[in-house]
Amino acid sequence: MATSGVAVDTPLNDIEINIPSDMVFERVVRESALVVAKHLGFSEDRVADLQLAVSEAVTNAIEHGNRSELRVKVGVKFLMTPDKLAVQVTDKGQWPAAQEVLQSTPAEWNLEDRLDHDLTRGMGIFLIQKLVDNVELRSDERGTQFTMWFNLDKGLNNVGNVNIELQGPEKLDIFS
Amino acid sequence: MALKIDQGNDYTLIHIQNDSVDAVSAREIAAASEQMQAKTVLDFGSVMFINSAGISALLKLVIEARKRGKKLFAVNVTAHHRKVFEMVDMLRYMPIARMDEVLPIIQP
Numbered sequence: 276m277a278t279s280g281v282a283v284d285t286p287l288n289d290i291e292i293n294i295p296s297d298m299v300f301e302r303v304v305r306e307s308a309l310v311v312a313k314h315l316g317f318s319e320d321r322v323a324d325l326q327l328a329v330s331e332a333v334t335n336a337i338e339h340g341n342r343s344e345l346r347v348k349v350g351v352k353f354l355m356t357p358d359k360l361a362v363q364v365t366d367k368g369q370w371p372a373a374q375e376v377l378q379s380t381p382a383e384w385n386l387e388d389r390l391d392h393d394l395t396r397g398m399g400i401f402l403i404q405k406l407v408d409n410v411e412l413r414s415d416e417r418g419t420q421f422t423m424w425f426n427l428d429k430g431l432n433n434v435g436n437v438n439i440e441l442q443g444p445e446k447l448d449i450f451s
Numbered sequence: 452m453a454l455k456i457d458q459g460n461d462y463t464l465i466h467i468q469n470d471s472v473d474a475v476s477a478r479e480i481a482a483a484s485e486q487m488q489a490k491t492v493l494d495f496g497s498v499m500f501i502n503s504a505g506i507s508a509l510l511k512l513v514i515e516a517r518k519r520g521k522k523l524f525a526v527n528v529t530a531h532h533r534k535v536f537e538m539v540d541m542l543r544y545m546p547i548a549r550m551d552e553v554l555p556i557i558q559p
Binding site: 298299301302305319320323324326327330331334384385386387389390398399401402405 | 507544
């Protein structure tokens with residue numbers, strides 16, 4: 276996944292939502308993402324990727340950008356072009372070292388180390404980078420704009436991609 | 452309530468009843484660590500969505516289980532949630548079991 280800036284093509288269609296900075300309303304955006312993804316024919320797995328990435332970006336905007344100040348809005352735009360879906364999340368916070376944050380996010384997650392230090396938060400950007408095709412973070416005195424791109428040439432709905440089955444692992448010895 | 456908790460002599464079965472394991476339901480899930488027994492099974496059968504706030508709550512259970520020598524298992528996990536758990540290496544500490552493997556514990 277690249278993190279360099281990519282211009283959003285002139286969208287064929289766009290949807291804009293503004294929510295108060297309260298985690299209760301994060302779900303509004305997540306449900307909207309579901310509608311958009313199904314409209315675009317995303318596979319079941321790709322729909323879930325989009326919902327999770329959007330949820331993480333909106334959570335960051337509410338908690339870190341707008342400091343959960345209810346009256347300050349988080350803006351979300353879904354921009355649909357023929358080959359991409361872009362999701363732009365904006366808040367009023369500033370992230371001076373924005374690009375460095377993206378570039379310094381580890382490629383692998385060291386859970387052992389985190390458990391040893393009781394660190395359970397801070398995985399949002401890591402997950403986003405695993406789930407989307409491209410991200411860009413811009414921040415200045417006006418606020419922060421975080422954009423995620425989903426290429427439409429993969430993960431579209433077809434029989435091969437749909438997987439709603441509940442999966443279990445190899446047999447476990449849970450009696451030992 | 453986000454949780455329904457069944458307990459036996461040495462097991463706890465936690466049914467997560469919310470369809471989202473997120474910031475809103477995280478506190479109640481993390482608090483369930485007080486009720487973990489030797490074997491604790493988390494049932495994700497009703498869960499449609501998990502984000503990092505929810506995973507953080509689950510990690511608090513993992514941390515407590517490790518500290519207290521308890522075993523933690525997950526059942527009824529969707530393919531996507533399994534993928535996300537793999538991304539954050541969660542399955543090393545909370546392996547996914549099949550329900551038929553868990554039933555002998557809770558229905559001896």
